[in-house]
Amino acid sequence: MIICGLSIVACQQDPKIDYTVITGKVENTKATTVEINNADYTKEITIDASGTFTDTLDIPESGFYTLSIGREYTPLYLKKGNELAMSLDANQFDESIKYTGEGAIENNYLAAKTLNNIEVMTNAREFYSLEEETFLKELSKIKNNNESQLGQLTEADQDFLATEKQNLVYDNYAMLNTYAERHGSYTNKQDFKVSEGFIPSELKNMAFDDEKAYKSSSSYKNMAFTDLMNSIFENIGDDITEVDVSDLKQLKEVKIQALKNDAIDYLGSFLISPANPNMEAIYTFFKENSTDEDDIKSLTETFDKNKDLIKGKPSPQFVNYENHEGGTTSLSDLKGKYVYVDVWATWCGPCIREIPSLKEVEKNFHNENIAFVSASIDEKKNHDKWVTMVDDKELGGIQLMADNDWNSQFVKDYAIQGIPRFILIDPNGNIVSADAPRPSNPKLTELLKNELNSDKTAKM
Secondary structure (H helix, E strand, O other), rough: HHHHHHHHHHHOOOOOOOOEEEEEEOOOOOOEEEEEOOEEEEEEEEEOOOEEEEEEEEEOEEEEEEEEEEEEEEEEEEOOOEEEEEEEEEEHHHHHHHEEOHHHHHHHHHHHHHHHHHHHOOOOOHOOOHHHHHHHHHHHHHHHHHHHHHHHOOOHHHHHHHHHHHHHHHHHHHHHHHHHHHHHHHHHOOOOOOOOOOOOOHOOOOOOOHHHHHHOOOHHHHHHHHHHHHHHHHHHHOHHHHHHHHHHOHHHHHOOOOHHHHHHHHHHHHOOOOOOOOOHHHHHHHHHHHOOOOHHHHHHHHHHHHHHHHOOOOOOOOOOOOEEEOOEEEHHOOOOEEEEEEEEEEOOOHHHHHHHHHHHHHOOOOOOEEEEEEEOOOOOOHHHHHHHHHHHHOOOOOEEEEOOOOOOOHHHHHOOOOOOOEEEOOOOEEEOOOOOOOOOOHHHHHHHHHHHHHHHHHOO
């Protein structure tokens, strides 16, 4: 009875540890947080003034995660019960990462593998310019080298070894998958196609339905996401303003929920647009098919901002913007005309590339009832730069400077998060398109002609 009682006590004193402890020391960083995440988990850890961080992680499962500090990131293998420590220098992020403690074997391998891959990609032009036979030989060397290093981890976690062995296959497939496009680009062979048999049948026929692989392998994840996006964009075509829920039917067939969530997060950033009359239906479809609460919240915020910017709604106003020719101009001053607004800045490359096309459109509609307005959102400190660029590039139309750059009420009301942005407003001050075509897009000329003809017909 005594022996039995001691056995029971011993069992009770050996509880299952369900958490992971991570500590770290970061040199030379201005970042204040470390983020650890995967498809099902996100944790933000504070970095203190000395560059140290520590936390207890209640991870949903042992497996592969990503650790991010600022814009830098690295793969991480976390196992429940482990106490892992790391150190790094932010000035040499990948080169300096070192791990100690439980899990160090697996994570030092991942750090070394990442560094090897970076060295290959540093010479990407040279690597992908290789002819097929030489490329395949080099690819085989990379795979064999990683497999050799993995095989030396005799004391590593067995699940890690099995998963990483398959991950190396996916890494190999990913580079095979991108060879044709990159080789064609780097060698100026625009119509380049790989030889028959270059892509293995396993890769050609991959169904991308392995949820564990999507979480464990960045290569598998990238291939799965690209394959899905290519399929969707074949349905969508070039004009996203007419996309309907029926064009997104592939999403319903996706078996990996994390992939579906990622696709919805990406597509929602531009498909939930006031330029699309099907915006509300798309928003509802995305919300019903996503399980990521943060993504749903972001989608809802985007929809709430854009629902009052659909065609026919009263346009937000700008008031007393500085006019390059002197004085100030408000949107209300232009009532009775169509107003095509170009929101831009002197530092915005894509904005400047649109200038020649904008000049051409202005010339073609010079005698029509349209005011072309360019509203710069440059900061006040760059006021002189704005004045000089307008003069030097001989910009036409009505050149204005917003009253508070990105924080101008007009910019906020139109939910502008990136430029250039183009807006078309009708003579009554109502929105025609809150996200109108760019001057370089032939659809702008078509839109302006249609609106002008409709306006003339209505007045007859």
